[in-house]
Amino acid sequence: MLARLDGCSRGVGLPDGFVPHSTFWLVLDGARVVGVSNIRHALTPSLLREGGHIGYGIRPSMRGRRLGSEILRRSLHRTRELGIRDVLVTCGAANVASASVIRRNGGVLESEAFLPERNEVVQRYWIRGV
Numbered sequence: 001m002l003a004r005l006d007g008c009s010r011g012v013g014l015p016d017g018f019v020p021h022s023t024f025w026l027v028l029d030g031a032r033v034v035g036v037s038n039i040r041h042a043l044t045p046s047l048l049r050e051g052g053h054i055g056y057g058i059r060p061s062m063r064g065r066r067l068g069s070e071i072l073r074r075s076l077h078r079t080r081e082l083g084i085r086d087v088l089v090t091c092g093a094a095n096v097a098s099a100s101v102i103r104r105n106g107g108v109l110e111s112e113a114f115l116p117e118r119n120e121v122v123q124r125y126w127i128r129g130v
Contacts, residue, residue, distance in 0.1 A: 009041075019044060024078060026058075026071045034062040037075040041082055050115060050122050052088040053079060068101040076105060080130050087130050093121035102127075 007013045011020035019042045026035035037056040040047060047053075054075045058067045072089070079087050091098035093112055103109075107125030114121050 017044065017046070019047070022078065022082070024071075024075065026067060026074070034059050035067055035071045037071050037078075039075055039078055039082065039084075041084070043088065048088065049113075050090055050118070050124075052090040052124070053084060054087060054089050063097070068097065069104050072101055072105045076127060076130050085128075085130050087127045089125050089127065090122055091125075092118075093123050099123060099125075 004013065005023050008018075009020060009022040014020070019040050021038050021040045024037050024039070025033050026037070028034050035056065035058040037054060040051065040053050040055075043051075043053065054072065056068065056071050056075060058071065076087060079085075089102050089107055091102060093099070102125045106127045108128070110124045110126050112121050112123040
Protein backbone atom coordinates (compact mmCIF):
# COMPACT_ATOMS: atom_id res chain seq x y z
CA MET A 1 0.00 0.00 0.00
CA LEU A 2 2.80 2.41 0.86
CA ALA A 3 4.50 1.75 -2.49
CA ARG A 4 1.21 2.45 -4.28
CA LEU A 5 0.75 5.74 -2.38
CA ASP A 6 4.33 6.72 -3.17
CA GLY A 7 3.62 6.08 -6.85
CA CYS A 8 0.47 8.21 -6.66
CA SER A 9 2.49 11.11 -5.29
CA ARG A 10 4.78 10.85 -8.33
CA GLY A 11 1.93 10.35 -10.80
CA VAL A 12 2.73 6.67 -11.38
CA GLY A 13 -0.09 4.18 -11.89
CA LEU A 14 -2.90 6.72 -11.64
CA PRO A 15 -6.32 5.92 -13.07
CA ASP A 16 -7.53 8.09 -15.94
CA GLY A 17 -8.65 11.50 -14.75
CA PHE A 18 -6.59 11.39 -11.54
CA VAL A 19 -3.78 13.81 -10.71
CA PRO A 20 -0.70 13.15 -8.60
CA HIS A 21 -1.66 13.26 -4.94
CA SER A 22 -0.03 12.73 -1.56
CA THR A 23 -1.66 11.02 1.40
CA PHE A 24 -0.94 11.86 5.03
CA TRP A 25 -2.25 10.43 8.28
CA LEU A 26 -2.90 12.19 11.56
CA VAL A 27 -1.57 9.88 14.27
CA LEU A 28 -2.07 10.26 18.02
CA ASP A 29 0.15 8.68 20.65
CA GLY A 30 2.49 7.45 17.92
CA ALA A 31 0.18 4.62 16.95
CA ARG A 32 -3.48 5.60 16.62
CA VAL A 33 -4.56 6.82 13.17
CA VAL A 34 -7.36 9.33 13.72
CA GLY A 35 -7.46 11.14 10.38
CA VAL A 36 -6.26 11.21 6.81
CA SER A 37 -5.71 13.93 4.24
CA ASN A 38 -5.14 13.73 0.53
CA ILE A 39 -3.43 16.61 -1.24
CA ARG A 40 -3.96 16.86 -4.96
CA HIS A 41 -0.97 18.45 -6.67
CA ALA A 42 -3.06 19.97 -9.46
CA LEU A 43 -6.70 20.59 -10.30
CA THR A 44 -8.70 19.19 -13.19
CA PRO A 45 -11.91 21.00 -14.20
CA SER A 46 -13.84 18.50 -12.05
CA LEU A 47 -11.62 19.06 -9.00
CA LEU A 48 -11.88 22.80 -9.51
CA ARG A 49 -15.65 22.45 -9.40
CA GLU A 50 -16.06 20.16 -6.41
CA GLY A 51 -12.95 18.42 -5.10
CA GLY A 52 -10.28 20.99 -4.45
CA HIS A 53 -6.65 20.49 -3.51
CA ILE A 54 -7.24 18.94 -0.09
CA GLY A 55 -9.66 16.29 1.06
CA TYR A 56 -9.55 15.24 4.68
CA GLY A 57 -11.47 13.20 7.22
CA ILE A 58 -11.42 12.43 10.92
CA ARG A 59 -12.49 9.13 12.45
CA PRO A 60 -16.09 9.59 13.66
CA SER A 61 -15.21 8.62 17.25
CA MET A 62 -12.59 11.40 17.33
CA ARG A 63 -14.66 14.25 15.91
CA GLY A 64 -15.43 17.36 17.96
CA ARG A 65 -11.84 17.65 19.26
CA ARG A 66 -10.53 20.18 16.70
CA LEU A 67 -8.59 17.45 14.91
CA GLY A 68 -10.14 18.50 11.60
CA SER A 69 -8.60 21.94 12.05
CA GLU A 70 -5.28 20.35 12.94
CA ILE A 71 -5.14 18.02 9.94
CA LEU A 72 -6.10 20.84 7.57
CA ARG A 73 -3.49 23.14 9.15
CA ARG A 74 -0.81 20.49 8.69
CA SER A 75 -1.99 19.76 5.16
CA LEU A 76 -1.65 23.43 4.28
CA HIS A 77 2.00 23.27 5.38
CA ARG A 78 2.44 20.35 2.98
CA THR A 79 0.85 22.28 0.10
CA ARG A 80 3.42 24.99 0.67
CA GLU A 81 6.19 22.37 0.41
CA LEU A 82 4.62 21.22 -2.88
CA GLY A 83 4.64 24.79 -4.22
CA ILE A 84 0.86 25.24 -4.08
CA ARG A 85 0.25 28.76 -2.77
CA ASP A 86 -3.49 29.17 -3.39
CA VAL A 87 -5.43 26.19 -2.08
CA LEU A 88 -9.01 25.25 -2.91
CA VAL A 89 -10.97 23.28 -0.30
CA THR A 90 -14.60 22.30 -0.84
CA CYS A 91 -17.37 20.87 1.29
CA GLY A 92 -21.07 20.26 1.23
CA ALA A 93 -23.02 23.29 2.47
CA ALA A 94 -24.81 21.06 4.99
CA ASN A 95 -21.46 20.08 6.52
CA VAL A 96 -21.29 23.00 8.93
CA ALA A 97 -18.39 21.49 10.89
CA SER A 98 -16.21 21.18 7.80
CA ALA A 99 -17.06 24.71 6.66
CA SER A 100 -16.04 25.95 10.11
CA VAL A 101 -12.73 24.06 9.91
CA ILE A 102 -11.99 25.56 6.50
CA ARG A 103 -12.81 29.10 7.64
CA ARG A 104 -10.76 28.63 10.81
CA ASN A 105 -7.78 27.86 8.56
CA GLY A 106 -8.22 31.01 6.49
CA GLY A 107 -10.72 29.81 3.90
CA VAL A 108 -12.77 32.47 2.16
CA LEU A 109 -16.00 31.37 0.51
CA GLU A 110 -15.80 32.02 -3.23
CA SER A 111 -18.99 30.33 -4.40
CA GLU A 112 -21.55 27.68 -3.81
CA ALA A 113 -23.52 25.72 -6.36
CA PHE A 114 -26.06 22.95 -6.41
CA LEU A 115 -24.56 19.84 -8.01
CA PRO A 116 -27.36 17.58 -9.23
CA GLU A 117 -25.12 14.50 -9.41
CA ARG A 118 -24.45 14.87 -5.67
CA ASN A 119 -27.89 16.27 -4.87
CA GLU A 120 -26.32 18.91 -2.65
CA VAL A 121 -24.91 22.41 -2.58
CA VAL A 122 -21.11 22.45 -2.63
CA GLN A 123 -19.17 25.37 -1.20
CA ARG A 124 -15.79 26.38 -2.61
CA TYR A 125 -13.28 28.07 -0.30
CA TRP A 126 -9.90 29.50 -1.24
CA ILE A 127 -7.02 29.78 1.19
CA ARG A 128 -4.66 32.24 -0.49
CA GLY A 129 -0.93 32.72 -0.05
CA VAL A 130 -0.24 29.52 1.85
